[in-house]
Amino acid sequence: MQLRNHRPRTNRRRLWALSILAASAIALAGCTSGTAGTPAAKSTAPLNIGISLSLTGDFSDSGKAAQRGYDLWAAVTNKAGGVLGRQVKLTIVDDASSPTQVVTNYTNLITQDKVDVVFGPYSSLLTVPASRVASRYGYSFIEPAGGGPTVFAQKLGNLFFVQPAETTRGGDVFADYILALPADQRPKTAAYAKLDDPFSAPIAANIQARFEAAGIKTVYNQTYPAETADMTPIVAGIAAAKPDVVVGGTQEGDAFAQIKAMIQLKFNPKWLFEANGANSPGDFPASVGIANTAGVFSSADWYADSTVSGSSAFIADYIAKYGGTAQKIDPTSAEAYSAGMLLQEVAKKTGKVDNATIIKTLHSGTWPTLVGNLSWDATGKPKGAYLLVQWINGKLTTVYPASTAQASPVAPKPNWAG
Numbered sequence: 001m002q003l004r005n006h007r008p009r010t011n012r013r014r015l016w017a018l019s020i021l022a023a024s025a026i027a028l029a030g031c032t033s034g035t036a037g038t039p040a041a042k043s044t045a046p047l048n049i050g051i052s053l054s055l056t057g058d059f060s061d062s063g064k065a066a067q068r069g070y071d072l073w074a075a076v077t078n079k080a081g082g083v084l085g086r087q088v089k090l091t092i093v094d095d096a097s098s099p100t101q102v103v104t105n106y107t108n109l110i111t112q113d114k115v116d117v118v119f120g121p122y123s124s125l126l127t128v129p130a131s132r133v134a135s136r137y138g139y140s141f142i143e144p145a146g147g148g149p150t151v152f153a154q155k156l157g158n159l160f161f162v163q164p165a166e167t168t169r170g171g172d173v174f175a176d177y178i179l180a181l182p183a184d185q186r187p188k189t190a191a192y193a194k195l196d197d198p199f200s201a202p203i204a205a206n207i208q209a210r211f212e213a214a215g216i217k218t219v220y221n222q223t224y225p226a227e228t229a230d231m232t233p234i235v236a237g238i239a240a241a242k243p244d245v246v247v248g249g250t251q252e253g254d255a256f257a258q259i260k261a262m263i264q265l266k267f268n269p270k271w272l273f274e275a276n277g278a279n280s281p282g283d284f285p286a287s288v289g290i291a292n293t294a295g296v297f298s299s300a301d302w303y304a305d306s307t308v309s310g311s312s313a314f315i316a317d318y319i320a321k322y323g324g325t326a327q328k329i330d331p332t333s334a335e336a337y338s339a340g341m342l343l344q345e346v347a348k349k350t351g352k353v354d355n356a357t358i359i360k361t362l363h364s365g366t367w368p369t370l371v372g373n374l375s376w377d378a379t380g381k382p383k384g385a386y387l388l389v390q391w392i393n394g395k396l397t398t399v400y401p402a403s404t405a406q407a408s409p410v411a412p413k414p415n416w417a418g
Contacts, residue, residue, distance in 0.1 A: 116353065172206060314370055
């Protein structure tokens with residue numbers, strides 16, 4: 001404790017103060033250590049974890065998906081005896097999708113509620129200010145849904161993003177697959193349609209840079225504003241250029257609109273990759289028709305047919321708690337659940353659950369989760385890569401890399417069903 005503006009008037013007062021502090025330290029040591037040679041008793045108090053989530057506002061759908069994942073992890077963990085014998089208590093507050101409110105929420109969780117640990121919110125927009133609060137107070141920050149470049153640009157040592165790689169690298173695995181093909185089987189030309197979005201456009205741009213470096217010629221490149229509803233003019237331009245491969249730097253709605261326009265114009269590229277949208281096991285087939293999903297590529301970290309250890313148990317527990325089907329589970333729920341898994345792994349390895357231990361421990365080794373085995377650099381950026389998935393026989397299927405593939409990639413893409 002640092003004392004300010006208090007200067008001792010006499011040596012006697014200083015000695016008196018020191019004696020009081022020494023006595024207090026001895027008493028405290030007795031309370032925490034027990035008798036000499038006897039280890040301190042482990043806490044049986046609940047392990048209070050504070051979380052701010054977007055339960056209302058623009059990010060509410062994903063925020064609620066994260067809440068389901070967090071709540072499920074706590075329920076499963078408590079049923080199994082808790083974390084080091086401590087029952088998990090989640091204190092979840094609504095940030096209304098607001099960067100200002102998220103700062104208030106985490107400040108209150110730490111300084112007023114005095115939670116033991118915090119987990120992250122949804123989106124990079126909220127993760128950036130929230131992680132700063134956690135860093136200021138020396139808290140670890142395990143977060144499942146903020147993987148944009150601005151998050152890692154902060155260079156915070158307390159942050160750990162619970163996905164295989166930063167989100168803007170989501171297309172790297174598609175480029176890896178294409179460039180691993182024999183030269184005479186690779187596409188010769190490519191087209192790029194990019195949403196003007198800081199997390200979508202870079203995915204396509206990264207693929208474009210690698211393709212061009214490998215000699216794949218760009219024949220169409222268009223960035224469109226977020227309010228674009230009709231993708232027909234853009235897709236018509238793509239079709240006129242006759243590319244072998246089309247890369248969509250998309251979110252959900254525009255990805256579906258791109259594909260509907262391709263179906264309408266009867267344009268069927270040999271390879272089609274959509275950054276987001278096509279990796280939604282429920283929304284994608286519902287929007288374009290299950291038969292029109294065939295052969296479309298995307299990337300993912302978790303999906304219903306994932307073969308990662310623990311995935312089947314997670315699905316069974318999820319359905320038992322919330323109902324529905326495996327195909328309807330939002331990957332955000334698996335990512336949030338994985339945040340809890342990391343905390344458990346640290347406790348299992350160290351026998352402790354405190355913020356300094358979490359930070360130090362997670363910065364060494366590789367850690368199993370539902371979204372793969374994770375490790376991070378000093379800024380919290382994961383060192384892995386996403387999986388390449390493709391729609392085959394009406395299901396999202398891992399097709400690359402070969403070490404985790406459930407099937408070989410299908411190319412050229414089957415014709416649209418119409």
